[in-house]
Amino acid sequence: MQKYILGKKNHITVVSAALIIIGFTSELVFHQEQAAMWSLILASVLGVAPIAIQAYQALKVKVVSIDVLVTLAVIGAFFIKNFEESAIVTFLFLFGAYLEQRTLQKTRSAIKELTQMAPESALKQVESGEFEEVDVDDVDVGDTLLVKTGAKVPVDGTVISGEGYINEASITGEAVPVGKKKGSQVFAGTILENGTMQIVADRVGEDTTFGRIIELVEEAQDSKSEAERFIDRFSKYYTPAVLVLSLLVWLVSRNIELAITILVLGCPGALVIGVPVSNVAGIGNGARHGVLLKGSEVIHDFSRVDTIVFDKTGTLTVGNPTVADTQYYVSDIQQTLGYLSSVERESDHPLAKAIVQHLGVLDTYTVQRTNVVAGGGIVAEVDGHRVAVGNVGLMEQEKVVFSEKALRDIARFEASGNSLVLTAVDGELQILMGIRDQIREGVKVHLRKLKRLGVKHLVVLSGDNQGTVDLVSKELGLTEAHGHMLPQDKASYIKKLQAEGRTVAFVGDGVNDSPSLALAHIGIAMGSGTDVAIETSDVVLMNSDFSRLPHALGLAKATANNMRQNIAIAVGVVLVLLASVFFSEWMNMSIGMLVHEASILVVILNGMRLLRFQLRKER
Template structure:
């Protein structure tokens, strides 16, 4: 509301000025202003500006205010005190707008800082004590209760909890954390309690580094800002030379000063930093971290956008739709086995399987010797027997044969856009679990907006089966590459860059 109020005031001032000029009221008003009053207004209002110009010149720097100061001095020299006062007024108005924008950006940083808790529960000498978060030492044990924000970066030693990592990763779905998992400061322990070992505190945490990035972004200059500075440095000598030439040719000081005054807008020198600052600050309030103005400008050149599927194009909350148990297995037994294997996994599909089993009140066993195969599945020992959940590719790599009926059923389910998890025990396939994730309601409009902005290629990059990726990509009208492991995704981006594309992911 304050921003719109400011725009309204500026628009009103501009409208009154234009109307007054057309009706001759401005000239009449200027004639009635006593010179001493106008001069006093120039000195009182322009003092901070003049001081900054002098300081900049001492450092051999030229700012946009230098030319305007020259114009003010020229106007005073020929007795146009009211004109000098008008220039000061608009300079201060521009400074006010920039100051207002800067303050809003700083407020965005202050709002981000509020996400980090001020205190931490620490175990010291067998007692639980509450300390300021910045006084926690590396290696100390921190306790986090349900509903609290985690005060440090660390590793979970004991406990199990559902943690909302949206302030750090942007994930909309809480992530299950247990012994061995990494947690971040400013994330929220929504369900469960944790006992963790501190690794980083304060500005050294991941959250602290995000804050630093925002601060550096606001302090850094975009290429257009650097151009504006260079433009001003070359522009002023040219204007002064033209003004001197005007005086030498015509012999009129008024014409020379008028030349300087006409050139006093320097809008590009003032507008660009304000624009970048406002964009960085507003983005920070929306949870978007921009490292600097040059990245804002780079966005305008992007012609290819690469996207993950789970949690990006979809809600990231897969739900079990089908459970296919082979002969000798029950659906409930298969689901309980799959959920037991997946209990320690942080993948969204694992959360869906565990949630389905808990929803049916099935008894889950504690997995031993848990092992993750990134992008392919997980393995564990359940009741002393080796068990496995994962893709057909993982089964083949580990030498586990998949019966043809299971392959055919998995393909049919995948063609319907469902993710298929094969389940094996003691080296034999026992069945499969299929899950479906819902495409985010805003995705189609976002893709349309990207195309309207000139993005020529949109690429879905996923580790899921080709049939699943094809179903999602066909619905959204984008290209896709499937069965891509996490470490392979960077290679896809590098390949696109070698093809001459400007890629955002």
């Protein structure tokens, strides 16, 4: 019976409104006071039923909720035979709950849109070579799938044939179609706008990028900030306090109408709902614009950031470097180039990929006993020789002696903004390569936006040489630049900044960045980076779109401000209402409930403004 009544709450609201209209019409138009009284009594009884059930359920778990206060107020109004007040209070409370439900549904629509974008079926290649439609849950890693024009890509995968343009708005927030061809990566939940392609499944189900987005956003909604936890604790004691205050007022004044009016006016509804609605709307806006904010605690900390530390490669730069300069120190270089190519094929570092691509097809050798030196390079045994490939620090560790010419070349390459990769065979330097990476388009403009948002310190930490890092820093107008930084050096530097009292965010995309991402107050991962970096971080910029960083910070600040506004509105309204009880003659239960419900709608609508948040464009 309880479940049935609660399920019909909206219908009860409509009937209650009709009975109130009949009651007032009977009294004011037809002067039928008896009919008016019974209409208002019936409206009160119907209206209080779902409220009383919710109050009973709350008391069962030892919680004095808003429903308890309203139920007691209605019973008190019945006791003094003020049926007009009881009917209007119950109707306003139910109608307010209905409006809250509708507006909150709109607030959560951004999250629902995400789940609705999830693909449900796929065209899978079977043993006969034909493609059959199957449930997306029946697709396994390694399966070949066919994607037609207008269809959703069902999994994360690699294009093996065909080409076309894909709308990746569900992943990046950017609706401009992206061209895809053989070898391109595609993501679940994106839409093939034209063309036909076959893909091989790399990730399926919850392991896809889209699946992780939904999971992270849902987890973020469920998290609670310090402000929310405080409000939960405050409401736990505040609501009983209102009940006690009402009782004291009745004991002192013997005015039961005044006592039950205090019950209604003291309801903390807007206070309880104000912060969560801001949190959900902020996270929803981020999800629609390619930014994952992992919870309201993250929003609070991110809004206070005054220092942002960047990794260089793949963050400030494109992460697709090319070989720009080469210097050889032996006459017969072909064998050494073969050694270099063989070793670099063992690595997935961007600099290694650039070298392999530059060298092209060469005779390769079996690589044995590979040792990856974090922040340094690789040392391996190749064809019976000890081959070291890496930076100057690795060469010094290998006790490689530099000639005067080599030292001059190193200085010249660094001055030109090159990242250095040196190759030594059996302790003798044989090759010096200079590799350059392009700064991301628009990064300088986005960094200016960060400064306007209150970030005072922009720092780059890189394992690259100091000359290259300084050139990048100078071009972008950064505050500090530090090169030759190993992962542990970056982590130590972040600790140093935190010890100075700074609130630090770190932006990176690699496995080596994970310690710094975890250590910083806010870890920000580029979405095309490694799984470890994404899982360790607090904020994810999907598709490594740097332009989302200013939007993310601006959104965090706007959300934090919105939370504070809602708290101020809620507390202010309650204080004004309670003061008006004692210092005015016009305040009563009906007006109090109307203002109370209006305040709840105000904080919800204020929170919903975040769904439309956009950073102002530069003039």
